[in-house]
Amino acid sequence: MGRAEFDFIADIRRRAAIKPPVIVGIGDDAAVIQSTCAAGEVITTDMLMEGTDFLYPQTSAWEMGRKALAVNLSDIAAMGAKPTAAFVSVAFPQSRGEAFARDVYAGLEALAHEYDVTIAGGDTNSWDGPFVINVTLIGEPLGSAAILRSGAKPGDVLFVTGAFGGSIRGRHIHFTPRLQEARRLLELITPHAMIDVSDGLAADLHHLLEESGVGAIIDATSIPIHSDAEAMADNVPPLRHALGDGEDFELIIAVRPEDVARLTNGWDLSTALTPIGYITAERDVLLQESDGRQTNLPPWGWTHEWAPPTE
């Protein structure tokens, strides 16, 4: 470890406030976490690579650092949990020098501060390859247990937060992880199942349904389509963007029928919460279109051959 690297890590350590459940942070062979949460801890990890998950300099160092934490915060939200501690491993391109590294950490630390996350450990490297960052994030369930993908039951109503499609226009970098929404949700009810949408609305719906061993009927007309999907100007129907695009980082939530009124009456956040269908015992995943026709909804998110307008 060179002197510059040591100073850089010493600075991160100085800025990282150690608070429960973290009792030992950066500076030892490992961190020590002493959680008093009876529901256990949730742990998620995501690796982002330049050229795949973001382009530089189109995406700034600050934004890349922020996104690396944000995608993990979205996973913690989907477990019905609050984040506590982050572990950050990086391979910085040597050629970009220390300013790049500092900007990455500044973006990450700003978001960590916003959500009260302690940066408790990590591994800082440099090399002649592209920028790579891995964040492992720990959290604690807000309720008596984590909300899994596998708990959905026939009859459950499927809700989604926010709107879908066209995230490539900027939301794939600048999204707000749905931690506040998960917290309000857990105050009102205990959902049967939850997942965040990273692969795409249809794809992640499939993941939830597969883990639960159930199917669903989705009402095409009720899917909230983001204005970014309308603005794509690529002649692809906005609904297809909404179902297939991915990186929306919204939540899909399976709610017991008897909890629906309490949830919708109590929901007081500005983020939309929209019912889009319901769980079935039959394992088919069906999209009911505006004409009443039901077609299979595959994971990639569209249901029939589509051709661009030919005028």
Place this chain on the structure above:
Amino acid sequence: MGRAEFDFIADIRRRAAIKPPVIVGIGDDAAVIQSTCAAGEVITTDMLMEGTDFLYPQTSAWEMGRKALAVNLSDIAAMGAKPTAAFVSVAFPQSRGEAFARDVYAGLEALAHEYDVTIAGGDTNSWDGPFVINVTLIGEPLGSAAILRSGAKPGDVLFVTGAFGGSIRGRHIHFTPRLQEARRLLELITPHAMIDVSDGLAADLHHLLEESGVGAIIDATSIPIHSDAEAMADNVPPLRHALGDGEDFELIIAVRPEDVARLTNGWDLSTALTPIGYITAERDVLLQESDGRQTNLPPWGWTHEWAPPTE
């Protein structure tokens, strides 16, 4: 996520036995760990990059996967802990195909199985860059608390496991993390402080001393020098290899004077356990050479100008 990637992850998931403290493993937005360990949990992470931490194909895919877990196991040993759950993020070079990816996991899983570690989560990617792997490893202290770097006190005797220097001849890849040694140590005594040697014996000794706010006097003649250091045939004195090389993955242990007899009498493992010096209140780090002279031992591990024999 493509079909091949999905199948690949499904296979890893099938092979990963879920057992306490892991209650939810691969297949959700996060894993769930419910530890009953009163001492809390220790968490460490390391990122290894091809070209920096290993060369391919000189180091095989299997060996790279094994090393990625092994370096983290070494950190867990240095906390006086046993490992429980691993989270594995990878960026595989697309050009090497699935066989490479399977070999990496086979190497990692073999070591995980040996030490009863559950692969509880991860993130699998491919790209056109070099191979990158990050492992985050969770563990539980074997005693009533984790053993930190910061607990060394004046008068403590410094012990080391094994022997040092010349790890580049193969031990930097094939080393055995000192988990068994840490377990036996904790059965016999409670050390004041511990660290594993990755940067080098002198460098990691400095880390331990800095965190503890103390100094040390090291007896140069007592440092166990590995036969690999003797075999380097580069005209560098073996002692300098032992002090400076790094990647030995041995333990440095600070032991209360009143515990020394119990430790040395009770030590029944084949791994050598050698006293190399003692802790001082003065913060200097001194190497006492065979002629009785004391010189400052800097983190890079040698004490005076050295010139190759000129015969």
